Amino acid sequence: MEAIQPTLTPVVITSVSADAPQALIIAFCNREDMFSRGRLTAALSIVLASLFCASRSAAQDRPLRQSASERQFLIGAAVAMSPFRNEPAYQQTLGREFNIIVAENAFKWDSMHPTRNTFNFSDTDALVDFAESHGMKIRGHTLVWHNQVPDWLRNGGFSRDEVISILREHILTFVGRYRGRVWAWDVVNEAIDDSTAALRTSSFWYQIIGPDYIRLAFQFAHEADPDAILYYNDYSIEGLNAKSDAVFNLVRDLKTDGVAIGGVGWQMHQVNGFRIQPANQTNARRLGDLGLQISITEMDVRINLPTTPDKLAQQALAYRDTIEFCLSEPNCKALVTWGFTDKYWWIPGFFSGWGDALPLDTNYQLKPAYYSLRDVLEQGLDFTPRLTGVSREGKKLLVAGEKFESGAQLFINGEKQKKVSNDSDNPSTLLVAKKSGKTVKSGDIIQVKNPGGVGSNELIYP
Ligand code: G3I
Secondary structure (H helix, E strand, O other): OOOOOOOOOOOOOOOOOOOHHHHHHHHHHOOOOHHHHHHHHHHHHHHHHHHHHHHHHHOOOOOHHHHHHHOOOEEEEEEOHHHHHHOHHHHHHHHHHOOEEEEOOOOOHHHHOOEOOEOOOHHHHHHHHHHHHOOOEEEEEEEEEOOOOOHHHHOOOOOHHHHHHHHHHHHHHHHHHOOOOOOEEEEEEOOEOOOOOOEOOOOHHHHHOOOOHHHHHHHHHHHHOOOOEEEEEEOOOOOOOHHHHHHHHHHHHHHHOOOOOOEEEEOOEEEOOOOOOHHHHHHHHHHHHOOOEEEEEEEEEEEEOOOOHHHHHHHHHHHHHHHHHHHHOOOEEEEEEOOOEOOOOOHHHHOOOEEOOOOEOOOOOEOHHHHHHHHHHHOOOOOOOEEEEEEEEOOEEEEEEEOOOOOOEEEEOOEEOOOEEEOOOOOOOEEEEOOHHHHOOOOOEEEEEOOOOOEOOOEEOO
16 A cells, blocks of 8 residues: 555644553544554554544433434343442443443342342342433343353252242243233343254253253243233354354244244354454344344454554444344344443353453543444434424423433524533433523524434524
8 A cells, every 4th residue: 555645734742541442443444654654554444433533522421212213213231230220320320321221230130039038129120220211122031041040049959840939930930020011031141052963961951850941941931911022131142153054943933832932032143354244144034034033132342462553443333234234134123232341241251361352442532433323323314403492481492302412512592502402301302501591582583413413404493
């Protein structure tokens, strides 16, 4: 590639913290001395700039969930209870960005059914309430899995019939408690063995109940909540391979037997460099032909540390591919990442030397991966605000409409109004101007502008 003569605009990087790559990227956006880092970095910074800068400047803080909701698409993340309870930034980011959540561990047997006769719903209640109070859906993960089976059950010496009745009681109690409040359940998780591409015979459930445990679990879940969408969830099944064939055969046979299965969850724990392939489309469509939806349920794209700008660019492509794929397949309903900030995340415990797999960094800063998700979610969407009405309430002026973004501004006769805020209950459809009710006059021209300057139609104050 020919050396390009740069147009430098000096920018000072105030601190080069552990998140240097982010600072580098911001520097890239300002085209600051990228060429001094050699041809490869120069080439990659152009990729980054085109991937990252254009959209960033346009609409700084439009959350993912806004454009996702416009498309009736679900964008979400797994929630870890400790930061959820103890770190305000964690909850705020969760509520701002996502319209669906799932518990990383709180819905599992060892967390919410710790002894034979006790259920612990404190975390599960907190998450379901949080989801509802933030207009989000919630996935229930997971009712039957070979991992995190509590000792009282695994080593309880129970008979087959006893385990079946314990399973039935667990599901009727748990799914029943959240009937109509949990959108989808991972009824069975990871029942196919990687090496044999057949049912995992080492599973506690297979050992005690036998292969029928899968059909029974779906039957009990459907009994407890006939409207919840019931999923089979697994990893390394998004492509075409022996394992995804085994899953296809399993869910096809369940459907044929009239079992109320509604979808297949592709966990998608990926290694950086991952790209969507035609096989993913073929696989999604054969499941669609069975009348099944798919969801990407646990996505992360782990980087071989240390993280560098090019690795972040590669990661951004993996997330971009995957959301483009999911939006293009009619039966793909959701993209959920397994966590959302690199600060809290399962992989270091499982894959040492790997990390930084999620769309936000350890300081909740938005990474190229985040911008990829947002760019694709926003493509083709119209974010122009529209005014439908204006009324005075004492000193206040109430402006009604749609697509008001956080930080939208109000203008009367072109003059920007002070003390204007999005209504807390209806942030995208009602603006409240604390003082403008005192000054507005009949005939005045009312207009709203979203951050980034997108202006609404004009209304004449009656
Ligand atoms: O709760 C105990 C705590 O009391 C104890 O002090 C601590 C120290 O040992 O362990 C805590 O339990 C840990 C639990 O996470 C809660 O943090 C377990 O040791 C640890 O093994 C468990 O790891 C979870 C793992 O599933 C279990 O297999 C990960 O956080 C969770 O991200 C991971 O999630 C799975 C999905 O459910 C299914 N798909 C793969 C995915 C990643 O493995």
